Amino acid sequence: GAVVSQHPSWVICKSGTSVKIECRSLDFQATTMFWYRQFPKQSLMLMATSNEGSKATYEQGVEKDKFLINHASLTLSTLTVTSAHPEDSSFYICSGGRLNTEAFFGQGTRLTVV
Amino acid sequence: ILNVEQSPQSLHVQEGDSTNFTCSFPSSNFYALHWYRWETAKSPEALFVMTLNGDEKKKGRISATLNTKEGYSYLYIKGSQPEDSATYLCALTSGGSNYKLTFGKGTLLTVNP
Numbered sequence: 001g002a003v004v005s006q007h008p009s010w011v012i013c014k015s016g017t018s019v020k021i022e023c024r025s026l027d028f029q030a031t032t033m034f035w036y037r038q039f040p041k042q043s044l045m046l047m048a049t050s051n052e053g054s055k056a057t058y059e060q061g062v063e064k065d066k067f068l069i070n071h072a073s074l075t076l077s078t079l080t081v082t083s084a085h086p087e088d089s090s091f092y093i094c095s096g097g098r099l100n101t102e103a104f105f106g107q108g109t110r111l112t113v114v
Numbered sequence: 115i116l117n118v119e120q121s122p123q124s125l126h127v128q129e130g131d132s133t134n135f136t137c138s139f140p141s142s143n144f145y146a147l148h149w150y151r152w153e154t155a156k157s158p159e160a161l162f163v164m165t166l167n168g169d170e171k172k173k174g175r176i177s178a179t180l181n182t183k184e185g186y187s188y189l190y191i192k193g194s195q196p197e198d199s200a201t202y203l204c205a206l207t208s209g210g211s212n213y214k215l216t217f218g219k220g221t222l223l224t225v226n227p
Binding site for chain 2: 004036044046049093095102103104105106107
C-alpha cells in the first residue's frame with residue numbers, strides 16, 4: 001500500500017505555544033488529506049479535509065483559526081495547533097488516498113500540552 | 115451524526131481460536147464499509163473496503179461480510195495468532211458526506227500464545 005509519513009510521532013509543548021504536524025505522501029500524490037483526532041477511549045473523529053491548493057474544509061465544532069491546515073503541494077499537508085492548551089492534548093493522525101477507496105494513514109502524533 | 119458501533123470493545127483469545135467481531139451502522143444512505151487493522155505504534159492498515167450488500171472478502175485467515183440492509187458487518191479471524199493482536203476499526207462512508215470516514219471505537223483483540 002501507499003505510504004504516508006507523519007512527524008513528529010510525539011510532542012510535548014507548553015501552553016500557549018504552537019505545534020506543527022507534518023504529513024507527507026511518499027509514493028503517491030495526495031490531492032486530499034484528512035486530519036483526525038482521537039481522545040482516550042473515543043473513536044477517530046474527522047477534524048478537517050485538506051485540499052491541495054485550496055482552503056481546508058473543517059468539521060462542525062473545529063475552530064479553523066486554531067487548527068491551521070496548509071496543503072501547498074501534492075505530497076505535503078501540515079496541521080498547526082496554535083496557542084495550544086491542555087484540552088488540545090490528543091492523538092492526531094492524517095490519512096490520504098483516493099476518495100472512497102482504502103485510506104493510507106500516517107503513524108499519528110501524540111500531543112501533550114503542559 | 116452517524117453512529118458506528120463496534121462490539122465487543124475488547125476480547126482475549128487463545129492462539130488457534132477463531133473469533134469474530136461486529137460493526138453496526140445506519141443502513142440508510144450507505145456507500146462503503148471499511149475495516150482497518152491498527153497495531154500499537156503503527157499506522158492503521160486497510161483490510162477491506164466493501165460496497166455491495168452480501169459482499170464477502172477474504173485476506174489470508176481474515177474475512178469479512180457485509181449486510182447493508184440490516185446495517186452490520188462481521189470480521190472473522192480463523193486460527194488466531196499472537197501477531198493478530200491489534201485494534202480492529204470499522205469505518206463507514208455514506209453518500210452525500212463528501213465520502214469522509216466515520217469510525218467506530220474499535221475492537222481490541224489480544225491473542226495469547
